[in-house]
Amino acid sequence: MDSAIEISSDSDVEIQETRTNLPQGSTLRPHFVRGASLNANGLTRVGLPLPSSRNGFEAKPLTNGYIGSSQQDVKRVLPPSLTRPPMPLRPDIVGTSNGNGSQLRGVYGATPAVSAPGNNGNFGGGYGGFHDGMGMGMGRVINGDRLFPPSGAHGAGASTSHFNGGSDPLHRNGMGEDRSSENDERLIYQAALQNLNQPKSEVDLPDGLLSVPLMKHQKIALAWMFQKETRSAPCLGGILADDQGLGKTISTIALILKQMHEAKSKSENSSNQVAEALDLDADDESENPFVKQESKAISVNGSFGMKKAREEEASTSTRKFNGKRPAAGTLIVCPASVVRQWARELDEKVTEEAKLSVLIYHGGNRTKDPTELAKYDVVMTTYAIVSNEVPKKALKDDDENDEKYADNHGLASGFSMSKKRKEVLGAPKKSKKRGKKNADESDPDCGALAKVGWLRVVLDEAQTIKNHRTQVARACCGLRAKRRWCLSGTPIQNTIDDLYSYFRFLRYDPYAVYKSFYSTIKVPISRNSQIGYKKLQAILKAIMLRRTKGTLLDGQPIINLPPKTINLSKVDFSVEERSFYTKLESDSRSQFKAYADAGTLNQNYANILLMLLRLRQACDHPQLVKGFSSDSVGKESEKAAKKLSREVCVSLLNRLESSPICRACNDPPEAPVITLCGHIFCYQCVSEYITGDENSCPVCREQLAPDVVFSKSTLRSCAADDIGCSSSSHAKGLNKAAFQNGEFSSSKIKTVLDILQSLSNQGRGPNSTQNGGMPSSSLPYDVDDDDDVTIIEQTSVPSTPPCNQAPVKTIIFSQWTSMLDVLEFSLNEKTIEFRRLDGTMSLAARDRAVKEFSNDPDVQVMIMSLKAGNLGLNMVAASHVILLDLWWNPTTEDQAIDRAHRIGQTRPVTVTRITITNTVEDRILALQEEKRAMVASAFGEDHGGGSATRLTVDDLKYLFMV
Numbered sequence: 001m002d003s004a005i006e007i008s009s010d011s012d013v014e015i016q017e018t019r020t021n022l023p024q025g026s027t028l029r030p031h032f033v034r035g036a037s038l039n040a041n042g043l044t045r046v047g048l049p050l051p052s053s054r055n056g057f058e059a060k061p062l063t064n065g066y067i068g069s070s071q072q073d074v075k076r077v078l079p080p081s082l083t084r085p086p087m088p089l090r091p092d093i094v095g096t097s098n099g100n101g102s103q104l105r106g107v108y109g110a111t112p113a114v115s116a117p118g119n120n121g122n123f124g125g126g127y128g129g130f131h132d133g134m135g136m137g138m139g140r141v142i143n144g145d146r147l148f149p150p151s152g153a154h155g156a157g158a159s160t161s162h163f164n165g166g167s168d169p170l171h172r173n174g175m176g177e178d179r180s181s182e183n184d185e186r187l188i189y190q191a192a193l194q195n196l197n198q199p200k201s202e203v204d205l206p207d208g209l210l211s212v213p214l215m216k217h218q219k220i221a222l223a224w225m226f227q228k229e230t231r232s233a234p235c236l237g238g239i240l241a242d243d244q245g246l247g248k249t250i251s252t253i254a255l256i257l258k259q260m261h262e263a264k265s266k267s268e269n270s271s272n273q274v275a276e277a278l279d280l281d282a283d284d285e286s287e288n289p290f291v292k293q294e295s296k297a298i299s300v301n302g303s304f305g306m307k308k309a310r311e312e313e314a315s316t317s318t319r320k321f322n323g324k325r326p327a328a329g330t331l332i333v334c335p336a337s338v339v340r341q342w343a344r345e346l347d348e349k350v351t352e353e354a355k356l357s358v359l360i361y362h363g364g365n366r367t368k369d370p371t372e373l374a375k376y377d378v379v380m381t382t383y384a385i386v387s388n389e390v391p392k393k394a395l396k397d398d399d400e401n402d403e404k405y406a407d408n409h410g411l412a413s414g415f416s417m418s419k420k421r422k423e424v425l426g427a428p429k430k431s432k433k434r435g436k437k438n439a440d441e442s443d444p445d446c447g448a449l450a451k452v453g454w455l456r457v458v459l460d461e462a463q464t465i466k467n468h469r470t471q472v473a474r475a476c477c478g479l480r481a482k483r484r485w486c487l488s489g490t491p492i493q494n495t496i497d498d499l500y501s502y503f504r505f506l507r508y509d510p511y512a513v514y515k516s517f518y519s520t521i522k523v524p525i526s527r528n529s530q531i532g533y534k535k536l537q538a539i540l541k542a543i544m545l546r547r548t549k550g551t552l553l554d555g556q557p558i559i560n561l562p563p564k565t566i567n568l569s570k571v572d573f574s575v576e577e578r579s580f581y582t583k584l585e586s587d588s589r590s591q592f593k594a595y596a597d598a599g600t601l602n603q604n605y606a607n608i609l610l611m612l613l614r615l616r617q618a619c620d621h622p623q624l625v626k627g628f629s630s631d632s633v634g635k636e637s638e639k640a641a642k643k644l645s646r647e648v649c650v651s652l653l654n655r656l657e658s659s660p661i662c663r664a665c666n667d668p669p670e671a672p673v674i675t676l677c678g679h680i681f682c683y684q685c686v687s688e689y690i691t692g693d694e695n696s697c698p699v700c701r702e703q704l705a706p707d708v709v710f711s712k713s714t715l716r717s718c719a720a721d722d723i724g725c726s727s728s729s730h731a732k733g734l735n736k737a738a739f740q741n742g743e744f745s746s747s748k749i750k751t752v753l754d755i756l757q758s759l760s761n762q763g764r765g766p767n768s769t770q771n772g773g774m775p776s777s778s779l780p781y782d783v784d785d786d787d788d789v790t791i792i793e794q795t796s797v798p799s800t801p802p803c804n805q806a807p808v809k810t811i812i813f814s815q816w817t818s819m820l821d822v823l824e825f826s827l828n829e830k831t832i833e834f835r836r837l838d839g840t841m842s843l844a845a846r847d848r849a850v851k852e853f854s855n856d857p858d859v860q861v862m863i864m865s866l867k868a869g870n871l872g873l874n875m876v877a878a879s880h881v882i883l884l885d886l887w888w889n890p891t892t893e894d895q896a897i898d899r900a901h902r903i904g905q906t907r908p909v910t911v912t913r914i915t916i917t918n919t920v921e922d923r924i925l926a927l928q929e930e931k932r933a934m935v936a937s938a939f940g941e942d943h944g945g946g947s948a949t950r951l952t953v954d955d956l957k958y959l960f961m962v
């Protein structure tokens, strides 16, 4: 038994102290006792609600707020609390109550539990007409009796007419309360077991469709995807989880082309038959997709495009099914930063003859007409837009299920994430504003995306929806589609729970129902991790294809990328830095100990995270802790702040200073800002929403613009009389001067400069090819699974791979824009030409930066925010990557590295991770390894079947060395 604390950095940041049974078979390091899970940016999940919700500020529904009489032009809505004079936060109530009895609405908990319509107690379940492509029949339950072939006998496919699963309301909504999933699950498990080996069959496209040949593994992906879409169970679609850079984009494009080509051929072959239109309106929530998909052909006329095919459908039987909803083609949903890349890939990789009609659906002027969307073969949009204009799929009472199942299975409550959250949140409240997204299509906010029936929806970087309670995940689930795909190189980032959201999106029954997911996946893992993970692998195999860069096909690596070498560069602080850090650490430790002794770790969750953040930042540069901030909140903000009443300024400032958590990344905010609607973000995170194409608050959907986002310094100067604090711009000036005078140097910055210098010398030097670019002093400490990856630990600046031709280009990542600011000073000082990419920049500016870095030989360095630049981008011009700081989640680092190490890279790639010895970074490294083991276990990529990574009270103590 162990006392566990769980912290999440997802939108439901939670913390919980509990007594947890250790999973059997867990092998624990002395310091680590699992019981809670580390999460991506903050720490773990499972437990209590977002502390920032608990403080009574972050989580309130929006109603009319106060705007001083002189602010006629700032017609924004304030949270109710801002209409009152600010109340000081009582530390003892932070995190347990909002202090005024209001019900709190966490970011997850906005939706009332909705009982399944038509839940009459009959079992619905089942997959009427289940086809798995392996001849296995699928049973279903009728009035509690399950009919299925003995032991899932092959070839005995049950007649679909017996089952009529599509009419079952419980099946339809995927939330059948009492449906026993045991047998369904057994069959899926059996089906998956037969598919445990990597699929081998290949399909290629006919000549003339793609401008480049598909690689072998891509042909396999195409065959697998095509099969999953056409005659495969348990759902139409799946998860393509190949490593970053293996070509998921091109595989998906090939799938689109293949399906269109097949449809065309079918149409030509059966010109005498009246083709029955595919009813795109009947997505797999309302119909049994397997029956329908098998028996119907897509009607396509002689043209290659889907457009005509769909027009024909619309003019024939589709209309019969669907008077209003036009049938559309493929919707690609991706992060804003990769929309243009998708467009480029579609343009460059598809031949002129096969050109697809493509619409980028974004920007304020995007069409409102759904029929317009239906004209295109491919529509691309962003998660933000989907989140904003698609009615959200209702959340069911997963939490109750979770808790109930925890009891039933004798699990400690710590394994459950729900109870305390529910206690604190109380009943969920309906937003009165645009947040009421459980509406249907009659909702005026419902946009064109929700008014068409898609043939296929593809979520690129699908880990974006890993938290199923978020608005974005629920909106994606709300899209109407026949076929659904998740593309992600890193589908599990935090915990096994991440998978639930994909299963829900995919309608992968029975796991799309939380209680089934819980009892069939989580419980077995908690009881016996080895067996549990094996089972999970089988469940995943049925719908997921995953290859890593180290995967072998016929004994050969699937791609021949140049090798990737990861150097762990452990440097030491200067004397000044060490003394600063030591003091900070000992203060933090005392504080943590005080919380622990008082039993108030829960309540001080945000403070603990903040202390950790400070320690992490201190490893980068002391000035990050001392308050240096670029404070790039613009003039519009300052002007607008002056128009706010002082009372409002003070309220906003009080809230902003109350140890908040960023509502986007769930870390303590860097360069914290508050929106007029009362939500707190990192400036960079909120800028993603302002500069992206959907400028609304991700929490409440209130409109965002630069003039409704305020920094502390802006608010302080407006409320200076009231607060009497020192001007931050003065402090900022001092700090800038300190940088410029070199008074405070940072060991990490120095190391970066040394590396860049050494790269530059090697680029010119005659002996650069000696010892393969590896430092002679390096001591190998581990060799990754991937054949092409060597990990070296070293204490000196690394040398790098040879560069005989063009200069070696370097990408430098940090998670903090303030660190990038600091770095800029030094790069400018050394006249090193660089470009920058961070979340505060417009998409066009980011695109320009990437192009210039890629094409201009004089630009040798790109400095990038890990938050903004780790996904999707192709940056093979770089052959060196430097990671300035450690991310909680190692997969985020992997994604960043793979911007350079991907198809198209012609040189060996060297990665340098810079850490400071004898600091919290040592311990984060250890935690990262734990997380890596969890992901590997789920995917069967480890050798031992370790159990899930958990962060416990002991973990935190370990981090604080208490």
Ligand SMILES: Nc1ncnc2c1ncn2[C@@H]1O[C@H](COP(=O)(O)OP(=O)(O)OP(=O)(O)O)[C@@H](O)[C@H]1O
Pocket: 212, 213, 214, 215, 218, 242, 243, 244, 245, 246, 247, 248, 249, 250, 251, 345, 488, 489, 871, 872, 873, 874, 898, 902, 903, 904
């Ligand atoms: N068959 C191919 N021929 C030529 N280039 C290819 C081929 N397949 C992929 N590429 C190129 O390889 C790069 C990586 O491919 P892609 O972006 O599709 O990878 P991905 O798996 O989607 O990566 P991520 O997970 O990072 O988004 C791209 O520049 C793409 O154009």
